[in-house]
Amino acid sequence: MTDTVLETAITQIDAARAAGRVPVIRTFFDEPTFTATHVVHDPVTRRAAIIDSVLDFDQPSGRTSHASADAVIAYVRAEGLTVDWLLETHAHADHLSAAPYLQEQLGGRIAIGAEIRTVQGVFGQVFNEPASFARDGSQFDHLFTDGERFALGEMEAIALHVPGHTPACLAYAIGDAVFVGDTLFMPDYGTARADFPGGDARTLFRSIRRLMELPAETRVFLCHDYKAPGRDTFVWETTIGAEAAANIHVHTGVAEDDFVMMREARDATLGMPRLILPSVQVNIRAGHFPEPEENGVRYLKLPLNLL
Template identity: 80%
Template sequence: MTDTIVETASAQVDAARASGHVPVVRTFFDEATFTATHVVHDPRTKRAAVIDSVQDFDQASGRTSHASADAVIAYVRETGLTVDWLLETHAHADHLSDAPYLHRALGGTLVIGREIRTVQGVFGKIFNEPESFARDGSQFDRLMDDGERFALGDIEATALHVPGHTPACLAYVIGDAVFVGDTLFMPDYGTARADFPGGDARTLFRSMRRLMQLPDATRAFLCHDYKAPNRDEFVWETTIGDEKAGNIHVHEGVGEDEFVAMREARDGTLDMPRLILPSIQVNIRAGNLPEPEDNGVSYLKLPLNLL
C-alpha cells in the first residue's frame, strides 16, 4: 500500500535539498538525562521551534530548576529568533519537559500527537489521577494528526505518527530534517524500548520502517544518545540512509518477527528509567506540575508494586 503521507514528506525533503533552503539546527545535550533538545529555525525568516525541552530535576531533594531551558532561551535571544513552536515528540519517561517555562519566556504553540489522550488515559489510571485531571489533551495548545502540515517560517513541515515506543509518538519532518524522538537511536546503539504501558514492539518496527521510506539523505535528529560501546562521544545526528544501512537492530534485511523477538527479549532485561514516575506525571500535564494542595505545594505520587 502506498503511504501518501510519507511520499508527501519525502517530496518536501527533496525540494528543500534542491533549493538549498534547509533549517539550521542547534542542539543542547543534557548529559544527566542523555536528552537532546533541538532548536531548529528557518535562516531566512528566523522563525524557530524548540523540540523536546528539559526541566532540570533533582530527585533526591524534589527540586526543579531551569538551567537547561535558560541555555536555550539565551541562544534564541542571542540569535534573534522568534519561537513559533514548542514541539514534543511524545510524553517522555526519562526527563521532565520544561515547555511551560519556555512558553512564558519565548511564546510558541505547544504541540504533541493526538494520541496523548490514550497515554493520559493509561497513566491517569496508573497514578489514580482525580476526575479533575483532563484526559483530552487540553493541557497542550495543539494536538497533531498523522500527515498534518505546518510551517517553520518559509520551510514546510509534516508530522508523522510513529507509535510503538508510546502510542502518541510523532516525528517532525522539517525541510530536509526529521526529528524522530525515541523511535530510533544512533545506528551503533539501535532502537527504542517498547515495553512501557501502551508500547508495542511490532508497531515500533512498522513505524521505523515508515521513517526509512524518507530519502536516504534526510538528516535525522535523535532525542537521546547513550554512547554505544567503543564510542567516546555523544552523537545525536545521523541520516535515514545510515539508519537503513547500519542500525544494529533494524537495518535493511531485518524482518519484523526477528526484530520483535530481539526487542521483547532485550526489554525484559532493562530496568525502568530512573525518572519515569516523576517524568510521566509532569509530561502528561504538558510539563506542568500537579495542582498544588491546600498548603501550596505540588506533590508527585510513587505507586508501589504496580509497574
C-alpha cells in the same frame, strides 16, 4: 496501500534539498538525562521551534531548576529567533519537559501527537488521577495528527505518527531534517524500548520501516544518545541512509519477527528509567505540575508495587 502522508514528506524533503532551503539546527545535550534538545529555525524568517526541552530536576530533593532551559533561551535571544512551536515527540519517561517555562519566556505553542489522549488515559489510571485531570489533551496548545502540515516561517513541515515506543510518538519532518524522538537511536546503539504501557515492538518496527522510506540523505536528529560500546562521544545526528544500512537492531534485511523477538527479549532485561514516575506525571500535563494541595504545595505520586 499508498502512504500519501509519506509521499508528502518525501516531496517536502526533496524540494527543500533541491532549493537549498534547509533549517539551521542547534542542539543542547543534557548529559544527566542523555537528552538532546534541538532548536530548529528557518534562516530566512528566523522563525523557530524547540523540540524536546529539559527541565532540570533533582529527584532526592524534589527541586527543579532551569539551567538547561536558560541555555536554550540565551541562544534564541542571541540569534534573534521567534519561537512559534514547542514540540514534544512524545510524553517522555526520562526527563521533565521545560515547555511551560520556555513558553513563558519565549512564547510559542506547546504541541504533541493527538494520541497523547491514549497515554493520558493509561497513566491517569496508573496514578489514580482525579476526575479533574483532563484526558483529552487540552493541556497542550495543539495536537498533531498523522500527516498534518505546518510551517516554520517559509519552511514546510509535516508530522508523522510513529507509534511503538509509546502510542503518541511523532516524528517532525522540517525542511530536509526529521526529528524522530526515541523511535531510533544512533546506528551503533539501535532502537528504543517498547515495553512501556501502550508500547509495542511490532508497531515500532513498522514505524521505523516507514521512516526508512524517506530519502537516504534526510538528516535524522535523535532525542537521546548513550554512547555505544567503543564510542567515547555523544552523537545525535545521522541520516536515514545510515540507519537503513547499519542500525544494529533494524537495518535493511532484518525481518519483523526477528526484530520483535530481539526487542521483547532485550526489554525484559531493562530496569525502569530513573525518572519515569515524576516525568510521566508532568509530561502528560504538557510539562505542568499537578495542582497544589490545600497547603499550597504541589506533589508527585509514587505508586507502590504497581509497575
